[in-house]
Amino acid sequence: MKTQTEKTSEPDLDALFAQARAHPPATEDAFMARVLADASALQPRADVRPVPRTRPRSGLWARLAAALGGALAVAGVGTAAMAGLVIGYVQPEPMVSLAGSIGFGMTESLDLLSGFDALLTEDVSQ
Amino acid sequence: MPRDAAAAPLSDEALLVLYANGDPGAARLLTQRLAPRAFGHAQRLLGDRAEAEDVAQEALLRLWRIARDWRQGEAQVTTWLFRVVANLATDRLRARTRRRAAPLNDAPEPASDQPAVVQTMIEADRMAALQAALAQLPDRQRQAVVLRHIEGLANPQIAAIMEIGVEAVESLTARGKRALSALLAGRREDLGYEDAD
Secondary structure, eight states, X not given: OOOHHHHHHHHHHHHHHHHHHHSXXXXXXXXXXXXXXXXXXXXXXXXXXOOOOOOOOOOHHHHHHHHXXXXXXXXHHHHHHHHHHHHHHHOOHHHHHHHHHTTOOOOSOOOXXXXXXXXXHHHHHO | OOOOTTTOOOOHHHHHHHHHTTOHHHHHHHHHHHHHHHHHHHHHHHOOHHHHHHHHHHHHHHHHHHGGGOOTTTSOHHHHHHHHHHXXXXXXXXXXXXXXXXXXXXXXXXXXXXXXXXXXXXXXXXXXXXXXXXXTSOHHHHHHHIIIIISOOOHHHHHHHHTSOHHHHHHHHHHHHHHHHHHHTTOTTTTTOTTTO
């Protein structure tokens, strides 16, 4: 059973509660900024690792050219090879006469190790 | 496009997961949602703005730290937060040795005859009187009354926050209301209620 005091004051209490609900304590900007700063500072970082920048894989010819010293070197080697082929097949007359005039005639055979046969023969006789 | 707290339908738990995954927008949304509630609850329990800010900031600091390990479905974020705020506030109240709440008679008197200002002062008086009366309640009664009648939580959630049974919550809130009624009795005229009857 309620007392006379409760009967008269409880409606007032409900009104006070309603007013308190309607007007919550206001937060200050500085407080909100501090909380947000904490939240940002302690937030786990997203597990997004940057994709490593890979250079595009070069092709076989590009790697071969790089091994030889670059495109310029490849061009030089190619030019020399083509010149050799041309000279070999065509055998231009000025080149043959030039070789003969300086003592390089046509060579039929060339013995680079002239004493090697005698060495083998001596070994067998023993 | 930045997300708006009012337009975001995500629950606190979902936002906390996003926060733990590194979503910067979630940090802002959670702060906007939870910081005022933590502060308001601390303010009701402590009656001191500076201490309430410290308690709310500390409680939220703990939330940020455990966000990655938060177990969804076990408890609501607000339930956990109110519990931490209440525990921190209780620690502070216990640490107060000489500081006491202002007596009801210390509530300021209206200083102007202008109706709007008078009404504002009356409302301020009422809130000051309520806060002073709350401060005189035992800690558990105050916490239960604030959670039930000011935060507007249901008894089961209050029971979860206070880690007691629902019946104990009902008992605490009933005793708290009776005590508040007794404390505020006789101040009806001072608080501007004489015209309403």
